[in-house]
Amino acid sequence: MKSLFAFFWVFLFLFPVLKIDAQFQWPDGAKAAVCFTYDDGLDCHLDVAVPQLDEFELKGTFYCTGNSASLYNRMEEWREIVRKGHELGNHTLFHPCDGNTGDWVKPEYDLNNYTPDQIIAELKTANTLLKAIDGKEKRTYGYTCSNTVAGGEDFTDDIQSLFIGARCDGPIPETMKGYDVYKTPSFAVVDLSADEMIKTVENAREKGTIVVFMFHSVGGGYLNVDATEHHKLLEYIAENKDDYYNATFGEVLEYIKSRR
Numbered sequence: 001m002k003s004l005f006a007f008f009w010v011f012l013f014l015f016p017v018l019k020i021d022a023q024f025q026w027p028d029g030a031k032a033a034v035c036f037t038y039d040d041g042l043d044c045h046l047d048v049a050v051p052q053l054d055e056f057e058l059k060g061t062f063y064c065t066g067n068s069a070s071l072y073n074r075m076e077e078w079r080e081i082v083r084k085g086h087e088l089g090n091h092t093l094f095h096p097c098d099g100n101t102g103d104w105v106k107p108e109y110d111l112n113n114y115t116p117d118q119i120i121a122e123l124k125t126a127n128t129l130l131k132a133i134d135g136k137e138k139r140t141y142g143y144t145c146s147n148t149v150a151g152g153e154d155f156t157d158d159i160q161s162l163f164i165g166a167r168c169d170g171p172i173p174e175t176m177k178g179y180d181v182y183k184t185p186s187f188a189v190v191d192l193s194a195d196e197m198i199k200t201v202e203n204a205r206e207k208g209t210i211v212v213f214m215f216h217s218v219g220g221g222y223l224n225v226d227a228t229e230h231h232k233l234l235e236y237i238a239e240n241k242d243d244y245y246n247a248t249f250g251e252v253l254e255y256i257k258s259r260r
Contacts, residue, residue, distance in 0.1 A: 024176045024208070024259060030245035033210040033252050034201055034237055036060040037167060037186065039091060039142060040216060041068030046077050048219040048227050050086065056238035060086050061249040063142035063167075066093035066126045075133060082134040087248035090126045090141045090163065092119070097145035114150040120158050127162060140250045141166040142214075148183065156182050165253040172200065173209045181253050186212035189225045194232030201236070205243055212249065 026033055036053065038045050041064030053060050064071050064078065071078055082088055096119065099110030107113060127139060141159060146168040148156050159166060160182055170185025187200055197213070204211040219227030237244050245252070 026208075026245040027255065028245070029242070031208060031243045032201070032204040033245045033247075034204070035186075035210070035212040035246070035249045035252055036215070036234075037063060037089070037142065037212060037249055038215045038218070039063045040095070041065055041071045041078070041091070042217060042221065043070045043074070044218045044221060046070065046074060046081070049215070049230070050081050050084075052218075052227075052231050052234055053086070054084065056234045058234055058237060058246050059248045059251075061089050061140065062086060063089040063091035064130070065091045065095045065144075066129050067095075071133075079133050082136070085248070087140070087250050088130050088134050088136070089167075089249065090123060090130060090139055092144050093122050093126050093129075095144045096122070096147075096150075098147045098149070101145055101147075111144075111147050111150045112152070116150050116153050116155040116158055119150040119155055120162075123159065123162055138164055138250060140164050140253065143168045146186075164250050164257075167212060167214070167249065169214065172204050172207060172211055174207055176209055176256070176259075179210075179256060181257060184212060184253070186214040188214045188223075190216075190223050192225060192229065194229040194236070197229070197233045198236050201233075201244070210252070 036058065038049055038060060041062065045062055049060060078088065094109050096109040096111045096114060097105050099105040099107065099112055123141065130139060131137065141163045143166060148154055148168060165181035165184060167184050167186050169188055173179060173185060189197060200211050215225055216223035218225055218230050237246060
C-alpha cells in the first residue's frame, strides 16, 4: 500500500500540468486549431485574402456588414466563396459600436443608444440578408468592435438562439475547459509580421488550444496586414497542416460543442 501511495505522489510531481480537459482532442491528431476571420466585407477579402486561402486549401470566415459596398456590388462573388467552402458571418447591418471608443462612431450607431432588443432585431435582419446570399441557416457572429453591451446591458445570452457562437477579442485560451463559444477570444492583427503571427499560432499549439485571427484590410487599408505577411502565415499553416486544424469558424465551434 505504501508503494502505491508513493507512486501516486511521484505521478503528481512528474505530471503537474495535466488538466481535467486533457482528453480534449482536435481532429486527426492536430495540436491546435487555427481560424482565419475577416471583418467588414471588403474588396480586398475577395481580391487578396480568398485567393491566398484557396492557394493553400485553407478556409476563412468573412464577417460582412449588411451595408458593405463590396457585398452590394459583388454579391455573386461573395456567394461563390461560400460554394468554395468559406463562411459568411453576421457582423450586423450598420456596424454599431460603443461610442466611447472613438469619435468615428455616429450617434445613431452608438451601442450606448441601442437597446438589447434593437441590436437583436438588427442581427435577425442581417441573418435574413445573409441567408438570401448563401442559403445557410446556421451562422456565427462577430461582435462589432468586440462590444457585447447595448444600452448598458450585456446581450450575449440573447444571441444564443441566433448563432452557433460568437467572436470577440482576447488572449489565446490556456485550456479548452470552459471555452465560451459565445465570447470566443480572437487575436486582432494590425501591421504584424508573419513571424509575429506564427509565434501566436505556436503559442496555441503549446497549449493545445486555438487561435482565432481577426483581420480587417489585407494588402492595404485600415487596420491592415501586409499581403506578403498574410501569405507567409498561410504558407506556414499549410506546411505544418498535421499540427493545425483549420476550418471555418462555425465548423470549429461545432466541433468544440460536439466534444462536450
